[in-house]
Amino acid sequence: xxxxxxxxxxxxxxxxxxxxxxxxxxxxxxxxxxxxxxxxxxxxxxxxxxxxxxxxxxxxxxxxxxxxxxxxxxxxxxxxxxxxxxxxxxxxxxxxxxxxxxxxxxxxxxxxxxxxxxxxxxxxxxxxxxxxxxxxxxxxxxxxxxxxxxxxxxxxxxxxxxxxxxxxxxxxxxxxxxxxxxxxxxxxxxxxxxxxxxxxxxxxxxxxxxxxxxxxxxxxxxxxxxxxxxxxxxxxxxxxxxxxxxxxxxxxxxxxxxxxxxxxxxxxxxxxxxxxxxxxxxxxxxxxxxxxxxxxxxxxxxxxxxxxxxxxxxxxxxxxxxxxxxx
Amino acid sequence: xxxxxxxxxxxxxxxxxxxxxxxxxxxxxxxxxxxxxxxxxxxxxxxxxxxxxxxxxxxxxxxxxxxxxxxxxxxxxxxxxxxxxxxxxxxxxxxxxxxxxxxxxxxxxxxxxxxxxxxxxxxxxxxxxxxxxxxxxxxxxxxxxxxxxxxxxxxxxxxxxxxxxxxxxxxxxxxxxxxxxxxxxxxxxxxxxxxxxxxxxxxxxxxxxxxxxxxxxxxxxxxxxxxxxxxxxxxxxxxxxxxxxxxxxxxxxxxxxxxxxxxxxxxxxxxxxxxxxxxxxxxxxxxxxxxxxxxxxxxxxxxxxxxxxxxxxxxxxxxxxxxxxxxxxxxxxxxxxxxxxxxxxxxxxxxxxxxxxxxxxxxxxxxxxxxxxxxxxxxxxxxxxxxxxxxxxxxxxxxxxxxxxxxxxxxxxxxxxxxxxxxxxxxxxxx
Numbered sequence: 001x002x003x004x005x006x007x008x009x010x011x012x013x014x015x016x017x018x019x020x021x022x023x024x025x026x027x028x029x030x031x032x033x034x035x036x037x038x039x040x041x042x043x044x045x046x047x048x049x050x051x052x053x054x055x056x057x058x059x060x061x062x063x064x065x066x067x068x069x070x071x072x073x074x075x076x077x078x079x080x081x082x083x084x085x086x087x088x089x090x091x092x093x094x095x096x097x098x099x100x101x102x103x104x105x106x107x108x109x110x111x112x113x114x115x116x117x118x119x120x121x122x123x124x125x126x127x128x129x130x131x132x133x134x135x136x137x138x139x140x141x142x143x144x145x146x147x148x149x150x151x152x153x154x155x156x157x158x159x160x161x162x163x164x165x166x167x168x169x170x171x172x173x174x175x176x177x178x179x180x181x182x183x184x185x186x187x188x189x190x191x192x193x194x195x196x197x198x199x200x201x202x203x204x205x206x207x208x209x210x211x212x213x214x215x216x217x218x219x220x221x222x223x224x225x226x227x228x229x230x231x232x233x234x235x236x237x238x239x240x241x242x243x244x245x246x247x248x249x250x251x252x253x254x255x256x257x258x259x260x261x262x263x264x265x266x267x268x269x270x271x272x273x274x275x276x277x278x279x280x281x282x283x284x285x286x287x288x289x290x291x292x293x294x295x296x297x298x299x300x301x302x303x304x305x306x307x308x309x310x311x312x313x314x315x316x317x318x319x320x321x322x323x324x325x326x327x
Numbered sequence: 328x329x330x331x332x333x334x335x336x337x338x339x340x341x342x343x344x345x346x347x348x349x350x351x352x353x354x355x356x357x358x359x360x361x362x363x364x365x366x367x368x369x370x371x372x373x374x375x376x377x378x379x380x381x382x383x384x385x386x387x388x389x390x391x392x393x394x395x396x397x398x399x400x401x402x403x404x405x406x407x408x409x410x411x412x413x414x415x416x417x418x419x420x421x422x423x424x425x426x427x428x429x430x431x432x433x434x435x436x437x438x439x440x441x442x443x444x445x446x447x448x449x450x451x452x453x454x455x456x457x458x459x460x461x462x463x464x465x466x467x468x469x470x471x472x473x474x475x476x477x478x479x480x481x482x483x484x485x486x487x488x489x490x491x492x493x494x495x496x497x498x499x500x501x502x503x504x505x506x507x508x509x510x511x512x513x514x515x516x517x518x519x520x521x522x523x524x525x526x527x528x529x530x531x532x533x534x535x536x537x538x539x540x541x542x543x544x545x546x547x548x549x550x551x552x553x554x555x556x557x558x559x560x561x562x563x564x565x566x567x568x569x570x571x572x573x574x575x576x577x578x579x580x581x582x583x584x585x586x587x588x589x590x591x592x593x594x595x596x597x598x599x600x601x602x603x604x605x606x607x608x609x610x611x612x613x614x615x616x617x618x619x620x621x622x623x624x625x626x627x628x629x630x631x632x633x634x635x636x637x638x639x640x641x642x643x644x645x646x647x648x649x650x651x652x653x654x655x656x657x658x659x660x661x662x663x664x665x666x667x668x669x670x671x672x673x674x675x676x677x678x679x680x681x682x683x684x685x686x687x688x689x690x691x692x693x694x695x696x697x698x699x700x701x702x703x704x705x706x707x708x709x710x711x712x713x714x715x716x717x718x719x720x721x722x723x724x725x726x727x728x729x730x731x732x733x734x735x736x737x738x739x740x741x742x743x744x745x746x747x748x749x750x751x752x753x754x755x756x757x758x
Contacts, residue, residue: 020528097641097644097645098645098646099644099645117646119646119647119649120529120530120531120600120646121529121599121600121646121647121648122646124599124600125600125645125646125647139530140530140531140646140648141530141531141532177530180528180530203526204522204523204524204526204527204533204535205522205524205527206527208524208527209524209527
């Protein structure tokens, strides 16, 4: 006999492609589940059997260290069997298409694929073509949903409910999948969201996503409770988006002076890796407002929650799972 | 070859402002007679076309037939048959093949393959510049002698304004149209769809309208400066339509295309990453689509052309940014044009035929060899159309080698039921 589901406990689909597709209830359930799982990572034995017997492939078609390692830790701590492949050394180098790579992996019997790819839409493309769960670990300039979730969790840890908070995403929003996941997740949970940067690095029509646009960092800081400072890819200067890193720091850098003059006690996030002295000064990155390392810690918990819920785990059983049950 | 007499059809021929229920006699590859109850030679094939429409053969001045070099996408033969199945009696093949058609020998090859296909006529076009590199003009005179009807670096813009000026000036000797794909590539920045909120949400780099508009403005100015004939391909922006409208009012010699996908769809069709909605110029906003419709209606865009761009299934079966631009169009063009423009009241049937036959013929000077008209003595190129046909697009039935269309399962009205080229039926179906 199946137990009647509580109406407020949401279910999850096969895949996690983006935060744009998630409801408020799903986002909250993910964050709450991650909250339960945080504790697993601080135990002497950092492992539960929740995903025992499940096979997960981390397919990274684009370079990544932190996201890949974070997923690997999350998978191992949940007891899954994992394999990681990257473009170097895989048959992708031999001209195999994305869909063939996926089908070959599928043919070996897997449950989930974590995919990082340089093309926007690659995760959805895969999700529509294979029966396994697909988790987007960053696709081009589209979304990076687990980064968005860990940002939400970190903000919630420090500032309580997201609803009503003013969060400004600063810098190269144009090329940022982190920005898009943040915008969708924050807005769905009721935050006011702004973006700030040189207009060359803001996406066209971004205000139609429901965000405020600031052209000066001073105005953004005057307004915000939270700053999420994006990494500036250094090659943007060569492509002409900005004249120099020096000027970028002068005009848009999150400096100690700017943070100290803020009307509110700012919370500063950065998805990493940082360019110290460009988009963010070391004083700020290492200072009291920064929660950058906590983001990294929360990343593992969030990814454990995603793996657990996409593999059929129920949010209300997370506590049992944490105690060593298989949920 | 037996003469054909088409009996009882409604003959619509805008070239002689004919709209009447009369018979048409085709003999010796020419239109031999028009009139009520025509007497025909004894050996003539008599075809009852009552309830159907008889028009000068439809002409698509913008198709990619991929041969030589990419025969897995399409060949001249399969493309010419697909054209016939779509009601087209003639097409102009773009020269961006591999290698590009920039020599008389290459033009001759396309022409010979076209003749061998024995389907729609295939008119070659030649490159404006050698290898489409934008550096050195091709031998326009030699290309024309080999069979080219226009020059174009289609697929690529002519980046240098100075080179474009020289192409327009040099073409004056031959009164040759110079056809242009208008794109300022430094504004496109490698983009893959229309710039706007959908591109921003999908994380795709957008191509702004200005990318197209600045080049259209440039080339209209150069056409004015030189007196040359410029043919603007696949206009997709409201700004482009306005610029061309103003240029025509000033008497600048310009012809321009509106494509079925640009007057039917918007960039909303790209969601979520449908590679069959990826083409260049991209699908744009509803305002742009409506401007293209209005441009086709008032004749600013005097030519409906498909930009038929076949790609193999595997090439489109990729992440959006990695897939090539382009969709097939030959076998859906008439249905889309009728359904979107005539059935909606924007165009009458006669104007539709003008845009799909007479004006395309004039834009490539094919009227000089008797195309785009049913006047006695014209080429016996005829399309018989059933305007009441209702059908559903099924890419599996396409004669094209490729299936890359965003219109699968779309319900359309009107289709060609018989395509006659030089007095010979090259395609029959439908009814």
